[in-house]
Every structure is written in C-alpha cells, then in structure tokens.
Amino acid sequence: MKYLYSFLAMCMKEWIEWKRYWFNSIIGLIIYMIVFISIFTGAQYIGQNNFALGESMEGFLIGYALWFMAMGAMSDTANSIVDEARKGTLEQLYMTEIPFTWLLISKNIISTLIYIVIFFLIINVQMLFTGISLNIDAISIFITLFIGLFSLYGIGLVLAGIGLVFKKVQSLLGATQFILIGIMIIPSVEAPLVKLLPFTYTRHMIMSIMREGKGLLGFSSVDYFYLVGISTLYLALGLAAYRIAEAQSLKKGMLGQY
Amino acid sequence: MTEILRLEGLTKLYKGKEGLKRAVDNVSFTVNKGEIFGLLGPNGAGKTSTIKCICGLLKFEEGEIFIKDNSIKENRSKGLRHISAVLEGNRNIYWRMTVSENLNFFAGINGLSKRSIANRMAYLLEAFQLTEERNKIVNHLSRGMKQKVAIAISLITDKDIILLDEPTLGLDVGMSQEMRIILRKIAKEEGKTILLSTHDMKVVEETCDRLVIINKGKVVAYDTMENLKKLFNQLIYRIVLDKNLTPKARSELKHYINSDINEEEVELRLSLQSPNELFGILSLLQQEALGLLALDRLNMSFEEIFMNLIREAEGDEISI
Ligand SMILES: Nc1ncnc2c1ncn2[C@@H]1O[C@H](COP(=O)(O)OP(=O)(O)OP(=O)(O)O)[C@@H](O)[C@H]1O
Ligand SMILES: [Mg+2]
Numbered sequence: 001m002k003y004l005y006s007f008l009a010m011c012m013k014e015w016i017e018w019k020r021y022w023f024n025s026i027i028g029l030i031i032y033m034i035v036f037i038s039i040f041t042g043a044q045y046i047g048q049n050n051f052a053l054g055e056s057m058e059g060f061l062i063g064y065a066l067w068f069m070a071m072g073a074m075s076d077t078a079n080s081i082v083d084e085a086r087k088g089t090l091e092q093l094y095m096t097e098i099p100f101t102w103l104l105i106s107k108n109i110i111s112t113l114i115y116i117v118i119f120f121l122i123i124n125v126q127m128l129f130t131g132i133s134l135n136i137d138a139i140s141i142f143i144t145l146f147i148g149l150f151s152l153y154g155i156g157l158v159l160a161g162i163g164l165v166f167k168k169v170q171s172l173l174g175a176t177q178f179i180l181i182g183i184m185i186i187p188s189v190e191a192p193l194v195k196l197l198p199f200t201y202t203r204h205m206i207m208s209i210m211r212e213g214k215g216l217l218g219f220s221s222v223d224y225f226y227l228v229g230i231s232t233l234y235l236a237l238g239l240a241a242y243r244i245a246e247a248q249s250l251k252k253g254m255l256g257q258y
Numbered sequence: 259m260t261e262i263l264r265l266e267g268l269t270k271l272y273k274g275k276e277g278l279k280r281a282v283d284n285v286s287f288t289v290n291k292g293e294i295f296g297l298l299g300p301n302g303a304g305k306t307s308t309i310k311c312i313c314g315l316l317k318f319e320e321g322e323i324f325i326k327d328n329s330i331k332e333n334r335s336k337g338l339r340h341i342s343a344v345l346e347g348n349r350n351i352y353w354r355m356t357v358s359e360n361l362n363f364f365a366g367i368n369g370l371s372k373r374s375i376a377n378r379m380a381y382l383l384e385a386f387q388l389t390e391e392r393n394k395i396v397n398h399l400s401r402g403m404k405q406k407v408a409i410a411i412s413l414i415t416d417k418d419i420i421l422l423d424e425p426t427l428g429l430d431v432g433m434s435q436e437m438r439i440i441l442r443k444i445a446k447e448e449g450k451t452i453l454l455s456t457h458d459m460k461v462v463e464e465t466c467d468r469l470v471i472i473n474k475g476k477v478v479a480y481d482t483m484e485n486l487k488k489l490f491n492q493l494i495y496r497i498v499l500d501k502n503l504t505p506k507a508r509s510e511l512k513h514y515i516n517s518d519i520n521e522e523e524v525e526l527r528l529s530l531q532s533p534n535e536l537f538g539i540l541s542l543l544q545q546e547a548l549g550l551l552a553l554d555r556l557n558m559s560f561e562e563i564f565m566n567l568i569r570e571a572e573g574d575e576i577s578i
Contacts, residue, residue, distance in 0.1 A: 005370060009366020013355070016355055089349070089352060097339050250315065250317045252273070253272070
C-alpha cells in the first residue's frame with residue numbers, strides 16, 4: 001500500500017508540473033514538427049517522390065520520432081536527478097522509508113507512459129502530414145516500447161550518477177544525443193555487436209511492426225530474448241553505476257550540492 | 259525520561275586538499291523524548307554534518323548513531339522511520355508547487371494516502387498560519403513563509419523526531435520570534451522531539467531544554483540550558499587600578515583572575531563566587547598600596563559565555 005501511495009504521489013507531481021509548464025512541452029513539440037516538416041519537404045524536393053525514397057521516408061519518419069522519444073526519456077532520468085540534487089529535494093527523497101530506487105522506478109514508469117503517448121501523437125501527425133501510412137498496432141507498439149525504453153533509463157542512470165559525482169551532465173547529454181542518432185540510423189541488426197547496443201533491437205522491432213505489419217505474435221522468442229535481455233542488462237548496469245555514484249555522494253556529502 | 263536518540267563517538271572525515279579533515283570529531287550526546295535539544299556552534303563547527311549523519315544522508319567513518327535503539331549503520335531505513343528533517347535553508351521543498359501540493363507530495367512519497375493526512379494538514383496549516391497561503395506557489399512566498407512551509411512538511415508525516423538545521427537563519431526579528439513560538443508549541447502539544455542547530459544564542463536560550471556546543475567538530479559543552487545559564491550569572495567584576503599589580507597581589511589574585519593580564523595592564527576582570535569575596539580583595543589591594551580607579555560588575559551575555567567556552571576549548575587564555 002505504501003508503495004502504491006508513493007507511486008501515486010510521483011504521478012501527481014509529474015502531472016502538476018506538466019500542467020503548470022505545459023507550454024514548454026508544447027513548444028518542444030512544435031519545434032520538433034517544424035524540423036520534421038523541413039527535412040521532409042527538402043527530401044521530397046530532391047527525390048521527386050521516387051519509390052526508394054518513399055521507402056526510406058518511412059524509416060526516417062519512425063526513426064526520427066523514436067529518437068525524439070528516446071532522447072526525452074533518457075535525459076529526463078539524468079536531468080531530474082541532477083536537478084533535484086541542485087534544488088536540495090533529492091536529500092528529502094532519500095530520507096523516506098520507501099527506497100529511493102522505488103521512487104526512481106515509479107518516475108520511469110510514468111515517463112514511459114507519457115513518452116509513449118507523445119510518440120503516438122507525433123507519429124499520427126507525421127502520417128497525416130506526409131500521407132505515408134504505417135501500421136499502428138497500438139498494443140504491439142506499446143509493449144515493445146515499454147520494455148525497450150528501460151534500456152535507455154539504464155543509460156540515463158549512468159549519466160545521473162556521473163552528474164552526482166562530477167557535476168557535469170549537460171555536455172555529456174549533448175554527446176549522447178549524437179550516439180542515439182547513430183543508433184536510430186544503423187540500418188540493420190545483423191551484426192552481433194550492434195544488437196547489444198541499447199534500444200537498437202527495440203527500434204528494429206518497432207520498424208517491423210509499423211512497416212511490415214508484424215504483431216507481437218509474429219516475433220520469435222529470440223526477438224523477445226533480445227528485447228527483454230538488453231533492457232534488463234542496461235537497466236542493471238545503470239543501477240549498478242548509480243549505486244556506486246550514490247555511495248560516493250553519501251560519503252562526500254554531495255547529494256544536496258550541485 | 260526516555261532516550262530517543264544517541265550519538266556515540268560520531269566522527270565524520272572529509273577528504274580535502276590538505277588531507278583528511280575531521281568535520282565531526284568524536285561527538286557523543288543523547289536526546290530525550292519530548293525535549294528541544296540544541297546543537298550550537300559557529301560556522302563550520304560541524305552542525306550540518308552531524309545532522310546529515312543522523313538523517314542517513316552522510317556516511318560516517320567512526321562511531322554509532324542509535325534512533326530508538328536502531329543503529330543507523332546497521333539498519334538505516336528502520337531508523338529513518340522515526341525521523342524527518344529540514345536541512346539548511348528550506349531547500350527541501352518544491353518551489354514550483356503550492357503549499358498543499360508540497361504537503362501532499364511529501365506525505366505520499368512516505369507512503370501516506372491523501373485522505374489519511376487531510377486532518378493533519380488542516381491542523382498544521384492552522385498552527386503555522388498558512389491556511390490562506392495553502393494554494394499559493396511556494397516560490398511566491400516570503401523567506402519566513404517558505405521556512406514555515408518547510409517545517410510544516412517535516413511534520414506532516416508525524417514522525418517522532420524532527421531535525422531542523424538552522425530553522426531561523428535569515429529570518430527577521432518578528433519571524434524568528436514566531437518560529438520560536440511554533441517550535442515550543444510543537445514540542446509541547448505534540449510531544450515531538452526536536453533537535454535544532456543554530457548559531458543564534460537567542461534561539462537556544464528561548465527554546466532549548468538541553469544543548470551541546472560544538473566547535474571545530476568537537477564537543478565543547480554539553481549540559482542543560484539551566485546549568486549553562488548559571489555560567490551566565492557568574493559574578494564578573496572589572497577593577498581598574500592606578501598602577502600595575504605587585505607580584506604579591508598578582509599571585510594572591512591569580513585564581514580570581516578571569517582574563518589575560520600583561521605587565522602593563524591595570525584593568526582586571528575577576529570572577530567571584532560571592533560578592534563578599536570583594537572585602538578580602540579590596541583590603542589586599544589597599545595593603546599593596548594600589549589605588550582604585552573603578553569597580554563595576556559586568557553582565558555576561560550568553561554569547562560571551564559561548565565564545566569563552568570555545569576559546570577555552572581551543573586552549574587560548576580566557577578573556578571576557
Ligand atoms: N561536502 C563537504 N566536503 C568537504 N568538506 C565539507 C563538506 N561539508 C562540510 N565540509 C567542511 O566540514 C566542516 C563542517 O561543516 P558543516 O557544514 O557541518 O558546519 P556547520 O556547523 O553546519 O556550519 P555553518 O554554520 O556554516 O552551516 C567545515 O569546515 C566545512 O568546510
Ligand atoms: Mg550548517
């Protein structure tokens with residue numbers, strides 16, 4: 001019960017903050033759409049609607065939306081911890097009986113839901129605008145993304161840990177942004193090492209759902225093994241790294257200093 | 259009196275440029291249920307570090323902290339069940355949320371439902387005179403108001419022990435006074451145990467039952483407010499002579515002398531147990547043919563006693 005109430009409290013806070021600062025989120029979305037539209041019209045002008053480009057346009061549309069969502073989810077984790085440390089509220093979160101890890105997971109679950117909604121929203125607007133039609137199998141997409149995003153929270157936690165100890169997270173986030181772009185445009189997951197990168201397999205599965213019309217049942221157990229395994233792996237790595245940083249901060253008294 | 263919090267030889271080291279720094283050095287004290295306990299010390303004394311160790315926000319190198327007999331080292335979360343805290347400068351609240359949103363949020367993450375705290379919230383808003391402000395965004399409140407909100411939040415979860423780091427810092431005279439009244443009220447009406455840190459003598463004087471004075475991480479004094487106030491009522495006399503003390507007078511007055519006297523000085527400060535001791539002293543001065551230019555009684559403020567204790571601990575000569 002206690003865990004449920006703390007989860008609800010985290011939901012409330014996210015909602016309140018969103019309600020009060022929705023304007024920022026809307027501006028972000030508008031900028032996103034403007035960039036998308038300019039790239040799209042530019043590409044159309046060059047390619048004159050040939051078939052091959054139409055194919056890759058689909059990929060671009062999905063990849064770009066995924067990148068936007070992934071970027072948000074990852075930097076949200078890192079930024080919010082570092083931000084709470086700076087404000088001094090992180091210390092309060094550490095003083096509850098409820099373990100901080102639970103609060104963190106609650107927050108990630110909430111962010112996941114929000115970002116998936118945003119993903120659906122922008123995908124639909126993009127389809128409307130471009131006339132490209134994709135398979136919107138909501139359940140399959142939702143479940144794949146829900147699991148897949150946790151690999152990015154793992155990375156977010158590593159960044160948060162670095163932020164706590166070294167106080168430098170903005171520049172790192174900038175760099176990760178480009179790594180994520182890389183992940184979104186890597187063409188295939190055939191190479192074994194590429195599969196192990198965070199989120200590449202999720203992207204691969206989302207592409208299969210949206211472009212080839214695959215459903216959850218269409219994936220093999222190997223697909224699920226990669227999807228779940230990679231998320232678990234990166235989340236575990238992230239938590240471990242964060243734990244190390246947290247122990248350092250508790251020793252140096254830096255949880256409340258930034 | 260039941261003991262609720264105990265520190266045993268608490269030692270906190272920070273790694274600095276000049277090696278390890280003992281920010282808290284072998285500090286021991288106990289706090290009893292229902293009392294207001296003061297942690298007094300100048301800047302950098304180690305007050306915040308001590309409080310953070312108690313809250314489990316700072317790992318310490320040596321010693322032990324027991325909260326209701328639970329060792330913080332062995333079972334942090336069991337100890338934390340009884341504690342809430344407001345750390346330096348009311349930074350523990352979300353400035354972008356309203357007063358009641360903050361109260362609800364902190365109750366929630368501590369596992370309490372909105373419904374279960376509704377009455378307590380109303381009580382606290384009333385007690386802190388925040389009812390009218392409850393739907394205002396914290397950022398728009400004055401500093402004193404923010405501080406009140408921060409303390410109200412620490413009370414919403416109804417824990418037994420409240421730790422307050424500098425609760426009156428930066429408040430004006432009126433607000434500081436109001437805060438002291440609120441603190442006494444909480445301790446009395448709700449039976450809460452309050453441990454507060456401050457370098458403001460007035461706060462301890464008016465609110466604390468017992469206190470520990472620390473300086474440079476070390477305990478300098480640990481006693482009841484009453485006993486420390488006795489020090490306060492010490493009889494200190496200032497005597498000004500027309501010439502320097504003779505060697506005989508100096509040796510006989512030695513144990514009364516409360517300050518540094520160098521060869522040149524003709525002004526003495528004597529600390530006496532009873533005014534009757536003045537008879538002997540004055541006749542001695544007369545025998546030694548020393549003339550009296552002035553004699554008056556000095557009032558020592560708590561602040562001066564405090565400074566004295568600190569100087570004493572640092573091994574300097576005492577002077578008033
Ligand atoms: N995170 C830290 N890392 C290194 N040294 C620290 C840290 N925090 C405090 N110190 C040092 O430890 C000593 C005690 O600091 P602390 O903040 O506990 O004192 P304080 O009594 O709260 O002082 P103030 O009245 O200024 O708040 C100081 O010398 C301070 O410089
Ligand atoms: Mg301090």
